[in-house]
Amino acid sequence: MNIYPDKKQLIELAHYKMPFGKFKNRYLVDLPEPYLVWFNQKGFPDGKLGNLLKAMLEIKINGLEGLIRKIQKDFPRD
Template sequence: MEIKPDKQILLELAHYRMPFGKYKGRYLVDLPEAYLVWFRQKGFPAGKLGQHLQTMLDIKSNGLEPLIRKLQRDFPWE
C-alpha cells in the first residue's frame, strides 16, 4: 500500500499559525514539542486546529521538520 499525502493539506499545515495563547501567531512547526505533547495529554482542540497540532507532533517526533520548512520556503503562502 502506497501512502500519498494530500499536497494541499501539507501546504496548509506548513503555513498554519497558532490562533491563540502564548504562541499566538507562530507557525505550528515553530511550536515547542513539549507544548504539543501537553496538548496531547490535555486533549487537542476540536476541528482543523486539533488535527494540525496532532499531525505536527507526529512530524516533530519523527524528525520531519525540515520537510515542513522546505515547503514554507518553496511554496510561499502570503
C-alpha cells in the first residue's frame, strides 16, 4: 500500500470543479465541509467524482486545505 499521494492525482484534485448542484463550478477545496459530510452520510457519487470528494473530506478534516491551495498556485491550469 502506497501511503504517499500521487502528484498527478493531487494536481487533478486541486483543480477539479464540482460539476453540478448548488456549488457547480467551484473547486472541490472551496466546498463547505458540511456539504462533504452530507455526501458522506448520504453516499458519494460513483466513480472519479466520488473518490475526489472523499479525498477532499479527509483533507478538510485534517486541516490540509493549504496544501491544495499551494498546489493550485504552484501548478496553475488554464
